[in-house]
Amino acid sequence: xxxxxxxxxxxxxxxxxxxxxxxxxxxxxxxxxxxxxxxxxxxxxxxxxxxxxxxxxxxxxxxxxxxxxxxxxxxxxxxxxxxxxxxxxxxxxxxxxxxxxxxxxxxxxxxxxxxxxxxxxxxxxxxxxxxxxxxxxxxxxxxxxxxxxxxxxxxxxxxxxxxxxxxxxxxxxxxxxxxxxxxxxxxxxxxxxxxxx
Numbered sequence: 001x002x003x004x005x006x007x008x009x010x011x012x013x014x015x016x017x018x019x020x021x022x023x024x025x026x027x028x029x030x031x032x033x034x035x036x037x038x039x040x041x042x043x044x045x046x047x048x049x050x051x052x053x054x055x056x057x058x059x060x061x062x063x064x065x066x067x068x069x070x071x072x073x074x075x076x077x078x079x080x081x082x083x084x085x086x087x088x089x090x091x092x093x094x095x096x097x098x099x100x101x102x103x104x105x106x107x108x109x110x111x112x113x114x115x116x117x118x119x120x121x122x123x124x125x126x127x128x129x130x131x132x133x134x135x136x137x138x139x140x141x142x143x144x145x146x147x148x149x150x151x152x153x154x155x156x157x158x159x160x161x162x163x164x165x166x167x168x169x170x171x172x173x174x175x176x177x178x179x180x181x182x183x184x185x186x187x188x189x190x191x192x193x194x195x196x197x
Contacts, residue, residue, distance in 0.1 A: 005047040006055040007039040012095075013062055015052060015083065016041050016069025017076040022101045022145070024138040025126075027168070030070050041070040049082035056087065066095045067118075074102025077110060084117040095120040100149025104141055111155035121156045122191070123149055125165040128178035150186055157187035166191045 007014050019030075019042060035041035056062060065087050067073040073080050073096060084094055100123040102110050114121065127133040130146035139145035156163040165183040167176060169192050176192060183190040 003043060003045055003047070003051075004035070004039050004041055005052050006059075007037065007041070009037050012064035012066050013056070013059065014066045014068050015073070016043065016047075016071075017052075017067065017073045017079055018046050018069065018071035019043050020075050021072040021099070022075070022105055022140045023072070023099050026136055026138070035070065043070075046076065047079065049079045049086070052079070052083045053086050056090075062087070062090065062092050064093045064095070066097060068095075068097035072099055072101070072105075074098050074110060075105055077102065077106060077113070081113060081117065084114075088117055093120075094118050095122060097122045097124075098152075099124050099137070099139075099145075100152040101139065101141060101145055103152050103155070104145070104148040109152075109155050111152060111159045111161065114156070114161060115159040118161060120162045120164060121153075122164045122166055123153055123156075123188070125149070125167050125179055125183065125190075127167075128175050128182060150182070153183075153186045153188050163188040164191050165189070166193055168192075169194055 005016055029036060067080055087094055096118045126136055130143040133146045134143045141148055153163055153165060165188045167179050180190045
């Protein structure tokens with residue numbers, strides 16, 4: 001285990017808030033690896049906002065930050081918001097990578113809280129329907145998780161937050177086409193990304 005709270009990939013700094021998740025995806029990186037890019041992202045202690053901010057205080061030149069680790073960042077919403085406020089005070093561009101179930105977990109619509117702090121929300125769509133999503137992602141919310149993520153996407157769009165839904169390129173062209181229609185129906189863009197092995 002380690003306590004890697006902030007790590008760099010490409011031109012962005014990534015923030016690892018938790019290893020907890022409402023999904024147990026069949027394809028999750030955690031099933032085979034303890035991290036990415038040579039970083040061990042398994043935590044023995046979840047960070048407070050002050051832990052993360054102190055890491056960024058040592059970094060004078062930060063332009064992009066991404067909330068993305070080995071868990072679901074919205075499960076630590078108060079820490080996420082505190083860190084985002086700090087980063088925004090430094091004019092950092094912020095992206096949130098999420099499974100889109102944060103509002104279900106919080107018991108309220110969290111999109112309004114992200115407005116003005118998160119520039120881009122990237123939601124893992126993963127499948128063209130609720131049944132297939134549940135088979136792949138094994139959410140704590142069962143097949144209802146799919147509607148939760150679509151509802152969250154709609155709310156982010158309504159808040160004026162740039163909203164992207166992502167899928168992995170291994171699902172096949174027909175399903176990619178279906179997913180594109182779904183993303184467009186909620187006002188989001190679709191990003192087809194390569195599978196990380």
